[in-house]
Amino acid sequence: MVNSIALIGGTHGNETSGIQLIRNWQDFGLPTRFDELNVSLNIANQAAIDANVRFIDEDLNRQFTFERLATPNNAKEALLAQTLNQKFGPKGESNTDFVIDIHNTTSAMGATLIILEADEFHISLARYVKHQMPEANILLEDEKPYLEHAYLCTTGKRGVMIEVGGQPQGVLREDVYLLTEAMAEAVLDFCVAFNNGTLATVQLPECEVFRLGENITFPLDEAGKRTAMIHHALQDKDFEPLLPGMPIFRTFDGHDITWQGESTTYPHFINEAAYFKLDVAFATAQRIVL
Amino acid sequence: MVNSIALIGGTHGNETSGIQLIRNWQDFGLPTRFDELNVSLNIANQAAIDANVRFIDEDLNRQFTFERLATPNNAKEALLAQTLNQKFGPKGESNTDFVIDIHNTTSAMGATLIILEADEFHISLARYVKHQMPEANILLEDEKPYLEHAYLCTTGKRGVMIEVGGQPQGVLREDVYLLTEAMAEAVLDFCVAFNNGTLATVQLPECEVFRLGENITFPLDEAGKRTAMIHHALQDKDFEPLLPGMPIFRTFDGHDITWQGESTTYPHFINEAAYFKLDVAFATAQRIVL
Numbered sequence: 001m002v003n004s005i006a007l008i009g010g011t012h013g014n015e016t017s018g019i020q021l022i023r024n025w026q027d028f029g030l031p032t033r034f035d036e037l038n039v040s041l042n043i044a045n046q047a048a049i050d051a052n053v054r055f056i057d058e059d060l061n062r063q064f065t066f067e068r069l070a071t072p073n074n075a076k077e078a079l080l081a082q083t084l085n086q087k088f089g090p091k092g093e094s095n096t097d098f099v100i101d102i103h104n105t106t107s108a109m110g111a112t113l114i115i116l117e118a119d120e121f122h123i124s125l126a127r128y129v130k131h132q133m134p135e136a137n138i139l140l141e142d143e144k145p146y147l148e149h150a151y152l153c154t155t156g157k158r159g160v161m162i163e164v165g166g167q168p169q170g171v172l173r174e175d176v177y178l179l180t181e182a183m184a185e186a187v188l189d190f191c192v193a194f195n196n197g198t199l200a201t202v203q204l205p206e207c208e209v210f211r212l213g214e215n216i217t218f219p220l221d222e223a224g225k226r227t228a229m230i231h232h233a234l235q236d237k238d239f240e241p242l243l244p245g246m247p248i249f250r251t252f253d254g255h256d257i258t259w260q261g262e263s264t265t266y267p268h269f270i271n272e273a274a275y276f277k278l279d280v281a282f283a284t285a286q287r288i289v290l
Numbered sequence: 291m292v293n294s295i296a297l298i299g300g301t302h303g304n305e306t307s308g309i310q311l312i313r314n315w316q317d318f319g320l321p322t323r324f325d326e327l328n329v330s331l332n333i334a335n336q337a338a339i340d341a342n343v344r345f346i347d348e349d350l351n352r353q354f355t356f357e358r359l360a361t362p363n364n365a366k367e368a369l370l371a372q373t374l375n376q377k378f379g380p381k382g383e384s385n386t387d388f389v390i391d392i393h394n395t396t397s398a399m400g401a402t403l404i405i406l407e408a409d410e411f412h413i414s415l416a417r418y419v420k421h422q423m424p425e426a427n428i429l430l431e432d433e434k435p436y437l438e439h440a441y442l443c444t445t446g447k448r449g450v451m452i453e454v455g456g457q458p459q460g461v462l463r464e465d466v467y468l469l470t471e472a473m474a475e476a477v478l479d480f481c482v483a484f485n486n487g488t489l490a491t492v493q494l495p496e497c498e499v500f501r502l503g504e505n506i507t508f509p510l511d512e513a514g515k516r517t518a519m520i521h522h523a524l525q526d527k528d529f530e531p532l533l534p535g536m537p538i539f540r541t542f543d544g545h546d547i548t549w550q551g552e553s554t555t556y557p558h559f560i561n562e563a564a565y566f567k568l569d570v571a572f573a574t575a576q577r578i579v580l
Contacts (some may be wrong), residue, residue: 020519024542052567106458168458170563174522174540218337229310230462252314259541273460277342 002191007038007184008087008101011152012274013048014169017180018102018162023184023272026033034188035194037061045080052170062150064168072150089155090146099156100187104176106273108236111179112137113187116146121158123290127204128190134183137221137239138209139268160187166236169273187194206289210239210266213284219249219257220279227251230271231280238268249281291387292481295329296378297474298391299353301442302336302564303338304520307470308392308452324478326485334442335370342460344564352440354381359556369424379445382437389446390477392487395455396563398526401469402427406450413580423472426527429558429575434450448555459563476539480517481580496579500529500556503574509539509547510569519563520571528558532564539571
């Protein structure tokens with residue numbers, strides 16, 4: 001049973017669609033078909049929202065490893081993480097069955113559900129969401145065990161993220177808002193079906209999932225300065241197949257740099273603003289079927 | 291004659307395309323056809339670039355009124371404005387013939403040239419740029435005299451802004467970069483033709499110009515909280531005709547708010563991130579011919 005569900009917006013203060021969805025459901029109520037669920041509506045980082053920034057001191061969504069939670073740190077978000085871990089966790093022995101954390105991205109990733117495990121629950125969830133919302137993308141980040149992730153959603157017994165784009169930081173687009181709402185409702189619809197035991201009666205078809213590979217960084221010169229930008233042929237092509245030899249960067253002196261991987265990959269988080277300081281250009285993924 | 295030209299990027303620290311164009315022209319040189327021009331390449335607000343924000347304390351591009359320049363103010367950008375006014379101005383008795391300040395926007399405004407006067411020089415410039423670059427938009431902000439604007443570019447004897455979008459803050463898109471470069475080159479091509487006296491020999495056709503009207507704000511409740519978002523039918527429709535009765539906002543409780551103006555207008559800066567704190571939803575414009 002998924003008895004307690006925490007729905008969270010504003011983990012990053014300039015990601016408006018999740019913040020607005022939480023506020024609207026607080027103001028107008030959840031759709032009545034979710035009345036049987038025990039859903040709490042939460043805003044994670046009000047200070048960052050007020051400042052219209054991703055975070056004040058440190059990225060809140062990178063605070064939730066056991067090690068960081070056990071290490072004294074006076075950064076605003078490190079202190080906030082302690083509070084949130086008590087509220088939604090504590091991580092590892094959580095009082096919350098399911099944490100759903102809502103984000104948006106400047107990348108053209110559409111409505112993406114990020115799952116961190118490929119167990120029976122999450123396979124059913126992925127299939128259910130994809131069945132209800134065929135335009136959705138499912139991204140699987142299982143390169144390490146669930147509890148080793150630093151994400152806020154891992155404070156729950158189970159946790160997922162909703163990631164929708166493209167939307168500039170600090171801007172609310174209706175199309176992104178509606179996709180966010182539709183995906184949040186699909187996840188909650190799954191919870192209703194899971195609790196009612198009606199999932200077993202439905203034969204959910206297998207679904208396409210993108211399994212995270214690695215981060216690809218921008219080419220840099222010796223001083224660490226970027227020498228190229230995302231190629232126009234790659235821009236906005238999140239989750240589309242990238243074949244060896246296809247252009248990925250355009251250098252500032254006018255040359256193309258091509259994809260040198262051994263096989264086709266599925267890039268995502270292409271040109272995401274928040275990863276710009278880390279010089280991350282995009283992430284790769286493998287296409288699998290769950 | 292346009293003897294001295296200052297080309298400026300990074301007036302806003304998270305508007306990457308102008309910053310990158312300046313850096314690339316510093317690294318690789320201007321196209322040789324501009325050798326006869328006296329062009330300086332400038333980065334305005336390095337501290338804001340380093341912090342990847344629009345500004346540190348105050349908007350630099352709102353500092354350049356005579357009043358503000360004469361008023362002591364310890365904000366980082368107010369102090370910087372004093373320095374830049376000495377460098378490019380001083381405003382009103384400037385040593386720079388032409389200041390070209392490069393910006394980008396999250397709004398889908400394409401390549402837009404913002405002119406502040408409709409005198410013979412700027413009419414010729416607008417026609418020339420539109421002729422060379424038919425996809426360009428010309429925006430005329432002549433609601434007050436040139437020297438009363440607070441823009442950095444008004445430190446020059448003449449000043450214009452290049453404004454290209456849509457591009458999220460802190461992100462560099464190749465399409466936006468190339469439009470920025472093309473428009474900067476078109477403006478410099480005009481300067482060459484103007485100086486050589488070859489403009490008179492060309493019969494430049496009249497061109498469409500959008501004359502700034504007013505800012506339209508989001509609907510707010512009594513607490514000042516927004517009650518609606520930009521309607522999906524308006525999003526990304528910058529400079530397209532908006533007729534009375536067409537939807538402009540979607541309220542969070544699911545209703546449409548329509549345009550109640552008396553006549554057709556041409557909205558722009560639709561959902562611009564930087565105007566979000568001011569609750570500005572978009573600006574109106576009238577379509578005229580120069």
